[in-house]
Amino acid sequence: MPDLSITVEKVEVAPFAASPTLAFKLRVTNADSAQMIHAVVLRSQIQIEVTRRRYTPQDQERLRDLFGEPERWGQTLRNLLWTNTSTVVPQFTGATSVDLQVPCTFDFSVATTKYFDGLTDGDIPIFLMFSGTVFYADPEGGLKVAPISWDKETKFRMPLAVWKDMMDHYYPNSAWLCLRRDVFEQLQHYKSQHGIPTWEQVFQALLAQPEEVVVS
Numbered sequence: 001m002p003d004l005s006i007t008v009e010k011v012e013v014a015p016f017a018a019s020p021t022l023a024f025k026l027r028v029t030n031a032d033s034a035q036m037i038h039a040v041v042l043r044s045q046i047q048i049e050v051t052r053r054r055y056t057p058q059d060q061e062r063l064r065d066l067f068g069e070p071e072r073w074g075q076t077l078r079n080l081l082w083t084n085t086s087t088v089v090p091q092f093t094g095a096t097s098v099d100l101q102v103p104c105t106f107d108f109s110v111a112t113t114k115y116f117d118g119l120t121d122g123d124i125p126i127f128l129m130f131s132g133t134v135f136y137a138d139p140e141g142g143l144k145v146a147p148i149s150w151d152k153e154t155k156f157r158m159p160l161a162v163w164k165d166m167m168d169h170y171y172p173n174s175a176w177l178c179l180r181r182d183v184f185e186q187l188q189h190y191k192s193q194h195g196i197p198t199w200e201q202v203f204q205a206l207l208a209q210p211e212e213v214v215v216s
Contacts, residue, residue, distance in 0.1 A: 009097065034093065058120055123158060187202060
């Protein structure tokens with residue numbers, strides 16, 4: 001039965017994607033270098049190991065909404081689930097490389113977006129856990145099927161600059177907010193009522209108010 005090992009060689013922005021997407025370059029190696037692997041259906045869960053890096057005071061301030069006061073981070077810092085994704089590894093013998101594509105969002109209601117945007121520099125500790133199915137040839141040339149062992153996993157430190165450069169490319173000098181429909185309608189009414197031409201000017205006008213403003 002195949003014994004696969006999987007590592008991440010690098011990560012880069014996926015070219016020609018319709019939306020922000022990162023491509024993790026996986027190296028897939030079979031312990032038996034002569035065995036024919038017909039295909040691998042590879043599933044991956046990607047987590048961010050937030051406790052495996054240091055945070056500056058500026059990071060702590062920007063991540064307060066996500067983890068609370070820095071004094072409580074000993075209790076509040078936990079791994080963040082980034083995504084579950086999959087890919088198909090084509091036929092190979094010995095070893096091969098394949099892209100694991102990870103769609104990204106700039107929605108600030110998503111914890112991982114808050115985390116990436118809250119950091120100033122450095123690397124992101126990534127933990128990948130794999131599962132799936134291997135289709136391979138037995139010694140007689142017949143087709144065999146086997147599950148990927150549950151203990152297949154790897155770690156990787158992703159440069160934060162890759163994520164920031166990707167978002168700057170897709171959303172230059174921009175950010176996205178997800179609002180409830182009723183809140184959006186109140187803001188839209190305020191915008192129309194005051195003859196404000198852009199949404200940026202709506203928020204600037206509200207932020208300039210000396211006291212709490214109720215939009216109606």
